[in-house]
Amino acid sequence: MRVLHLSLTDFRNYASAEVALARGPNLFVGSNGQGKTNLVESLGYLASLGSHRVSSDAALIRQGTDSAIVRARLEAGDRELLAEVQINRSSPNRAQVNRGAIKPRELPRYFTSVLFAPEDLALVRGEPSGRRRFLDELLVTRSPRLAGVQADYERVLKQRNTLLKSARASGVKPNRLGTLDIWDERLVALGSEIVVARDQLVADLAPEVARSYAAVAGEDHAARLSTVLSIRGSVPDDETTAAEAPSESIPPAEVPEVFRQALARVRPSELDRGLTLVGPHRDDLFLSLNALPARGYASHGESWSFALALKLASAAVIRTDSATGDPVIVLDDVFAELDGSRRERLADAVADYEQVLITAAVEGDVPARLKAHTVRIAKGTIVEQPEPVSEAATPVEAAPVEAAGPVDEAATP
Numbered sequence: 001m002r003v004l005h006l007s008l009t010d011f012r013n014y015a016s017a018e019v020a021l022a023r024g025p026n027l028f029v030g031s032n033g034q035g036k037t038n039l040v041e042s043l044g045y046l047a048s049l050g051s052h053r054v055s056s057d058a059a060l061i062r063q064g065t066d067s068a069i070v071r072a073r074l075e076a077g078d079r080e081l082l083a084e085v086q087i088n089r090s091s092p093n094r095a096q097v098n099r100g101a102i103k104p105r106e107l108p109r110y111f112t113s114v115l116f117a118p119e120d121l122a123l124v125r126g127e128p129s130g131r132r133r134f135l136d137e138l139l140v141t142r143s144p145r146l147a148g149v150q151a152d153y154e155r156v157l158k159q160r161n162t163l164l165k166s167a168r169a170s171g172v173k174p175n176r177l178g179t180l181d182i183w184d185e186r187l188v189a190l191g192s193e194i195v196v197a198r199d200q201l202v203a204d205l206a207p208e209v210a211r212s213y214a215a216v217a218g219e220d221h222a223a224r225l226s227t228v229l230s231i232r233g234s235v236p237d238d239e240t241t242a243a244e245a246p247s248e249s250i251p252p253a254e255v256p257e258v259f260r261q262a263l264a265r266v267r268p269s270e271l272d273r274g275l276t277l278v279g280p281h282r283d284d285l286f287l288s289l290n291a292l293p294a295r296g297y298a299s300h301g302e303s304w305s306f307a308l309a310l311k312l313a314s315a316a317v318i319r320t321d322s323a324t325g326d327p328v329i330v331l332d333d334v335f336a337e338l339d340g341s342r343r344e345r346l347a348d349a350v351a352d353y354e355q356v357l358i359t360a361a362v363e364g365d366v367p368a369r370l371k372a373h374t375v376r377i378a379k380g381t382i383v384e385q386p387e388p389v390s391e392a393a394t395p396v397e398a399a400p401v402e403a404a405g406p407v408d409e410a411a412t413p
Helices: 036-048 104-109 118-125 128-142 146-170 178-217 252-273 300-321 340-350
Strands: 002-011 014-020 024-029 067-076 079-088 094-097 100-102 113-116 224-228 284-289 328-332 355-360 374-378 381-384
Touching: 002 036, 002 355, 014 036, 014 381, 024 036, 036 067, 036 079, 036 104, 036 113, 036 328, 036 355, 036 374, 079 104, 094 104, 100 104, 113 300, 118 128, 118 300, 128 146, 128 178, 128 284, 128 300, 146 178, 146 252, 178 224, 178 252, 178 300, 178 340, 284 300, 300 340, 328 340
Parallel strands: 024 355, 024 374, 113 328, 328 355
Antiparallel strands: 002 014, 002 067, 067 079, 079 094, 094 100, 224 284, 374 381
16 A cells, blocks of 8 residues: 555645655654654544644644645555544544545454554553553454444443442442443443454464564563463552553453453442452553563663554554555654664665655655655655655545545443
């Protein structure tokens, strides 16, 4: 898969932009704050309906305007398509594929990318929530159906927490909470599916992480990862604290029963705190180097290499699963953080992907073989780019993004 042409209207600091992209490496160069990351951020939005920098869509809309539009002409396998999204400040977002309206949540089915940015260092050094999000986004990329499972789980979790808070406030005895039992079964059914899917994903990622770490770092530090399950009692009581050891694996068929037993075990504590204490929302991903927890023991360089390995491994897993070819690799301001040898090894690691997008403030930080197609940016303007290499890379004709149906409504069990 690759992007042939990117068109922006009122996105971030761009009033408009037209960028032709080539097969292989594409380098966006500009001083800090000029807009180079905004270009790859727009493509990241098409792939994930979110930004790696901000949590609110409103921040993506140029100041003083009501909406932003991202259009990308894509090549997937032997076909081309036009994917578009209109991000609105005060109304639901809209999306199209080949000028036909779709629901925005369907966009990631048409475009797949893997992004690595400085913020991804938090995968190694940060809180469990970031690692859970990494796994869940990759799960949805592999199996879009799981987006619905995750959304349903979050709704059930919210309802269950509301009931626990109400029970705590009213002093209801644990043995008189029949309604809670009903929510428990929904939590177990949905949560077990997520636990099993994550466990399989981690099993698929593990060998790729080991290979990718050795490729980037230049030596084998026995990079390992495994799941940490709260239903095993393996997660600390404080959900923001990383676990110190992995959990014992659970056969998929046994996960629901282990989950039920865990809920029964912690119910008194849940009623005391008004909070669901076990389930995939409390799990973690355990990362280790040379049998020691990476968080707390890994050096800065080792942490960077591990974070890169996680993203390269996810790209390898997507490549294996995908019927439309490689994901687009995005390296946002990465080379500045690496020494010369790691820069060259990273260039080697991404060399055989169909398309790689790179941002850099200093052109000299990027290996020469990644500079064949260089786009220069200043103050939200494309000031220099190579001529389009094919007719397919010509600008996208603007057209309004049509409505894609009603906004989804929350479901209850």
